[in-house]
Amino acid sequence: MRAKITYLVTAAVLVFYFVLVGSRGVMLIQAGSLVTVTFGVAVLILPVIGLWFLWKNTEFVRKANQLAAELEAEGGLPVDELKRLPSGRIDRDSADEVFARRKAETEASPGDWRCWFRLAVAYHDARDTPRARKAMQRAIALHDGKPVRA
Numbered sequence: 001m002r003a004k005i006t007y008l009v010t011a012a013v014l015v016f017y018f019v020l021v022g023s024r025g026v027m028l029i030q031a032g033s034l035v036t037v038t039f040g041v042a043v044l045i046l047p048v049i050g051l052w053f054l055w056k057n058t059e060f061v062r063k064a065n066q067l068a069a070e071l072e073a074e075g076g077l078p079v080d081e082l083k084r085l086p087s088g089r090i091d092r093d094s095a096d097e098v099f100a101r102r103k104a105e106t107e108a109s110p111g112d113w114r115c116w117f118r119l120a121v122a123y124h125d126a127r128d129t130p131r132a133r134k135a136m137q138r139a140i141a142l143h144d145g146k147p148v149r150a
Helices: 002-030 036-072 092-110 113-125 129-144
Strands: none
Touching: 002 036, 036 113, 036 129, 092 113, 113 129
């Protein structure tokens, strides 16, 4: 719940910032000179890109949470079997061991979104966030019946 609140507060601050920047872009365009209009248009592009990025990330998180809820209802969520250091961080060797099993499971069933979901969790535990995100995107695409790039 704390992560959701943090995400919502951050998103609200970003939207406020986008509105503020957008209003400055409009003010620059209203000034009417070639330079200010050019800068105003450039400034207006930034909030549009930011809003698109925020929307795509929100959709990704929402869909990943839906998959987690569905997998939990099936009893298929990965069990936390990782060893932890005294500081509470995940032991790297333990994460690598679990990752190897998840990767083999996914290679055996490449069309199963559940395997890709569990692989994404293993990537995350191994601190490989870019691959975790790609694996989760594949799980979402497989679940939704969308074409998956090789």
